[in-house]
Amino acid sequence: MLIKTIFSGFGGQGVLSMGYIFAYAAMVDGKNTTYLPSYGAEVRGGTANCTVAISDEEIASPVASSPEFVVVMNNPSLFRFQNVVHSGGIMFLNSSMIEARPIRGDIELFEIPANDIAKGLGNEKVVNMVMLGFFIKKTGLVSRDGVEKALGDAFSLKGKAIVTLNKKAFMEGHTFD
Amino acid sequence: MKKVFSRPRSLKKVPFHYCPGCGHSIVHRLLAEVIDEMGLREIVIGVPPAGCAVLAYFYLDIDMGESPHGRGTALATGLKRVLPDRLVFTYQGDGDIAAIGTAESIHTANRGENITALFINNACYGMTGGQMAPTTLLGQHTTTSPGGRERLRDGYPIRLSEMLALTDGSAYIERTAVNSPGNIRKTKKAIAKAFKVQLDKLGFSLVEILSPCPINWRMSSYEACQWIEKEIVKYYPLGVIKDVTKRVKEC
Amino acid sequence: MRGNHIVAEAAIRAGCRFYFGYPITPQNEIPEYMAEALSKLKDGVFVQAESELAAINMVIGGSMAGARVMTSSSSPGISLKQEGISYLSALELPAVIVNMCRGGPGLGNIAPAQSDYFQATRGGGHGDYRTIVLAPSSCQELAKLTMEAFDLADIYRTPVIIFADGMLGQMMEPVEFPENTNPKSSPPKDWTLTGAKGRPGRAIRSLILDPVLEEEHNWKLMRKYERIQKKEVRYETFLLEDAKMVVVAFGTAARIARGAVKRVREQGLKVGLFRPVTLWPFPGTVLGELGKKVKLFFVFEMNMGQMVEDVRIALGGDGDIHFYGRPGGIVPTPLEVSRIISSQYLQKRL
Numbered sequence: 001m002l003i004k005t006i007f008s009g010f011g012g013q014g015v016l017s018m019g020y021i022f023a024y025a026a027m028v029d030g031k032n033t034t035y036l037p038s039y040g041a042e043v044r045g046g047t048a049n050c051t052v053a054i055s056d057e058e059i060a061s062p063v064a065s066s067p068e069f070v071v072v073m074n075n076p077s078l079f080r081f082q083n084v085v086h087s088g089g090i091m092f093l094n095s096s097m098i099e100a101r102p103i104r105g106d107i108e109l110f111e112i113p114a115n116d117i118a119k120g121l122g123n124e125k126v127v128n129m130v131m132l133g134f135f136i137k138k139t140g141l142v143s144r145d146g147v148e149k150a151l152g153d154a155f156s157l158k159g160k161a162i163v164t165l166n167k168k169a170f171m172e173g174h175t176f177d
Numbered sequence: 178m179k180k181v182f183s184r185p186r187s188l189k190k191v192p193f194h195y196c197p198g199c200g201h202s203i204v205h206r207l208l209a210e211v212i213d214e215m216g217l218r219e220i221v222i223g224v225p226p227a228g229c230a231v232l233a234y235f236y237l238d239i240d241m242g243e244s245p246h247g248r249g250t251a252l253a254t255g256l257k258r259v260l261p262d263r264l265v266f267t268y269q270g271d272g273d274i275a276a277i278g279t280a281e282s283i284h285t286a287n288r289g290e291n292i293t294a295l296f297i298n299n300a301c302y303g304m305t306g307g308q309m310a311p312t313t314l315l316g317q318h319t320t321t322s323p324g325g326r327e328r329l330r331d332g333y334p335i336r337l338s339e340m341l342a343l344t345d346g347s348a349y350i351e352r353t354a355v356n357s358p359g360n361i362r363k364t365k366k367a368i369a370k371a372f373k374v375q376l377d378k379l380g381f382s383l384v385e386i387l388s389p390c391p392i393n394w395r396m397s398s399y400e401a402c403q404w405i406e407k408e409i410v411k412y413y414p415l416g417v418i419k420d421v422t423k424r425v426k427e428c
Numbered sequence: 429m430r431g432n433h434i435v436a437e438a439a440i441r442a443g444c445r446f447y448f449g450y451p452i453t454p455q456n457e458i459p460e461y462m463a464e465a466l467s468k469l470k471d472g473v474f475v476q477a478e479s480e481l482a483a484i485n486m487v488i489g490g491s492m493a494g495a496r497v498m499t500s501s502s503s504p505g506i507s508l509k510q511e512g513i514s515y516l517s518a519l520e521l522p523a524v525i526v527n528m529c530r531g532g533p534g535l536g537n538i539a540p541a542q543s544d545y546f547q548a549t550r551g552g553g554h555g556d557y558r559t560i561v562l563a564p565s566s567c568q569e570l571a572k573l574t575m576e577a578f579d580l581a582d583i584y585r586t587p588v589i590i591f592a593d594g595m596l597g598q599m600m601e602p603v604e605f606p607e608n609t610n611p612k613s614s615p616p617k618d619w620t621l622t623g624a625k626g627r628p629g630r631a632i633r634s635l636i637l638d639p640v641l642e643e644e645h646n647w648k649l650m651r652k653y654e655r656i657q658k659k660e661v662r663y664e665t666f667l668l669e670d671a672k673m674v675v676v677a678f679g680t681a682a683r684i685a686r687g688a689v690k691r692v693r694e695q696g697l698k699v700g701l702f703r704p705v706t707l708w709p710f711p712g713t714v715l716g717e718l719g720k721k722v723k724l725f726f727v728f729e730m731n732m733g734q735m736v737e738d739v740r741i742a743l744g745g746d747g748d749i750h751f752y753g754r755p756g757g758i759v760p761t762p763l764e765v766s767r768i769i770s771s772q773y774l775q776k777r778l
């Protein structure tokens with residue numbers, strides 16, 4: 001099965017690394033995966049997004065015109081992507097930063113106050129991993145082992161403390177209900 | 178109530194897309210003010226670069242003609258030769274005017290082409306994501322000068338304005354900055370002066386404007402302004418470099 | 429790994445230690461990776477040139493000196509390199525040139541496109557020359573073809589173009605680098621400029637004033653191009669055995685087309701895919717033979733129809749050719765392409 005997800009937010013929210021860790025975990029799990037970040041002038045002015053496709057078969061196009069899932073970290077992302085989610089798809093919304101809610105009735109909504117949880121951990125920067133933990137718990141798309149390995153590899157240069165903090169943030173999101 | 182501040186006529190009612198703290202927005206506004214105050218809107222033609230300011234025509238309500246990367250002064254030469262009574266200016270980044278367009282800038286100045294170049298020096302390639310520019314300072318970190326710009330590998334920061342001042346065709350060249358209210362006022366004056374020189378048909382004029390790029394310098398807006406004051410100005414001193422109307426420092 | 433990083437890493441693994449370039453989106457990660465990686469190698473040299481024109485001339489110099497050299501850019505920058513590519517061809521110098529094609533003409537945009545097909549395959553500069561053009565369609569193939577490009581360049585002493593696009597450059601996919609290609613397997617470089625120590629001076633030049641000799645030089649190049657056409661044609665086929673309709677596409681478009689073909693197969697339509705991997709030499713002969721069996725061809729490109737001309741020449745009047753193109757940086761979905769394919773197929777009542 002082919003599943004596409006768009007992760008979106010503003011620059012400092014770590015949306016690109018959220019997608020990257022997810023794609024990396026899928027690779028560790030032995031799935032086919034592509035990761036396509038927004039780039040260039042598109043990134044000026046602060047919004048960033050990336051698309052991750054994962055599948056048991058080879059992936060024809062890494063572009064998602066109607067993704068199954070979208071993860072929105074701020075208001076502009078909600079407005080930009082609420083209309084592209086596949087009917088019956090799911091939106092994951094960061095309720096710490098977004099007051100509005102999607103107007104569509106045909107998509108499911110999961111909310112998590114990701115920034116507040118990250119603040120509780122003493123570092124708002126890990127808001128992305130909180131959200132990722134939540135996303136993976138709800139979708140079950142990749143294994144927790146895969147994510148642990150991905151986090152270890154991706155942040156290895158930044159030191160043990162950073163890896164531990166990110167893993168902790170991931171678990172906070174994963175156990176949120 | 179007396180109106181003391183308003184949007185210049187030559188500036189469109191659209192928000193800038195530039196990053197917070199970017200010098201391009203300030204220079205756009207100054208440019209629009211000068212054009213309005215000198216009554217030039219209907220005779221001015223601008224040439225935007227390939228660079229962060231590539232969309233200048235979204236903001237400036239004047240005639241503008243896009244140029245390939247670095248060829249602005251050549252393109253402006255064509256415009257001016259056909260329409261000698263118009264005021265023609267280019268708006269170029271440091272990569273645009275001092276790397277890929279070096280040959281064009283030198284020869285346009287040397288021909289004494291009666292145009293004005295506004296040269297926005299932000300010590301990096303803003304648009305493409307912060308690579309090393311010819312103006313990047315020694316030791317400055319960029320995405321293509323890992324570990325900082327190194328003399329042996331990357332050469333020295335170029336002082337294009339001083340080089341152009343050496344050509345007999347250049348008439349007025351000044352270096353300013355937009356990192357403080359005082360410097361912003363001086364920048365506006367310099368742009369007006371350069372346009373005046375062009376209207377008086379004295380030859381090539383250029384204003385080099387040291388401009389913050391907080392995003393690629395990885396600094397806050399405040400730090401970026403400070404960094405211009407403390408570091409960039411040391412290598413790129415502010416002031417008039419050449420002025421034939423005053424016969425200061427004839428080269 | 430990101431496509432652009434893969435190209436850079438593959439080049440280094442193929443023994444390239446000299447990179448000359450100028451920033452342009454969407455390929456900046458190539459010079460950025462090279463700057464970092466080559467600075468860590470003792471024999472690595474990275475120069476950010478003042479323009480693409482300068483960069484390609486640095487490549488000419490590096491190649492004359494016998495090194496494996498590379499430059500990369502995207503459409504507007506590749507236009508500036510055309511002069512140098514003509515010289516590289518005339519001087520018979522190996523070099524690898526990467527084009528992460530973007531929407532054009534002019535400044536265009538930075539989205540993925542295939543609109544430089546003519547420029548790449550016809551020789552965008554002056555004079556009678558051809559360049560080998562390799563068109564990868566996945567990150568894995570970026571690695572493989574980049575490494576092969578250096579070998580082909582050395583074997584035939586000719587510039588090789590990697591023709592990809594912004595999407596391949598930006599996307600990440602898992603990749604395994606092929607075994608290190610062995611530079612020793614390419615012919616010895618006994619023509620380089622090293623200083624005339626113990627031998628007469630050597631000139632590498634393209635100025636041949638005598639028309640008779642210049643004609644001879646052109647014939648020599650032509651014979652080389654014919655050898656390349658005989659030996660280096662590469663393509664891939666997918667579900668062609670029973671196909672009544674053949675989709676022809678390359679690069680990113682082929683990847684999308686493959687998805688589309690799978691979809692229409694599910695509807696029971698007998699459609700297959702033919703993907704040229706070398707755009708020059710174009711796999712025209714194979715395609716021509718296919719044209720004797722299959723009557724309907726569907727060419728899909730991310731431009732207004734450039735490769736379709738090569739398909740037409742290859743089929744020489746056999747079969748119907750339908751073209752579908754999305755220029756300007758649009759990346760259509762497999763679904764969109766599959767709809768057009770099936771409507772064509774059904775209309776023809778195959």
Ligand SMILES: Cc1ncc(C[n+]2csc(CCOP(=O)(O)OP(=O)(O)O)c2C)c(N)n1
Nearest residue numbers: 227228229246270271272273302303304452
């Ligand atoms: C021939 C060509 N090469 C490269 C580019 C890509 N490019 C666009 S803007 C730019 C440099 C921008 O730097 P600068 O001129 O300093 O302007 P800034 O964005 O910093 O204001 C480059 C390399 C291009 N558009 N055309």
Ligand code: SF4
Nearest residue numbers: 195196199229303390
């Ligand atoms: S990248 Fe730099 S020059 Fe470009 S808009 Fe942002 S701050 Fe301004």
Ligand SMILES: [Mg+2]
Nearest residue numbers: 270271301303
């Ligand atoms: Mg600049």
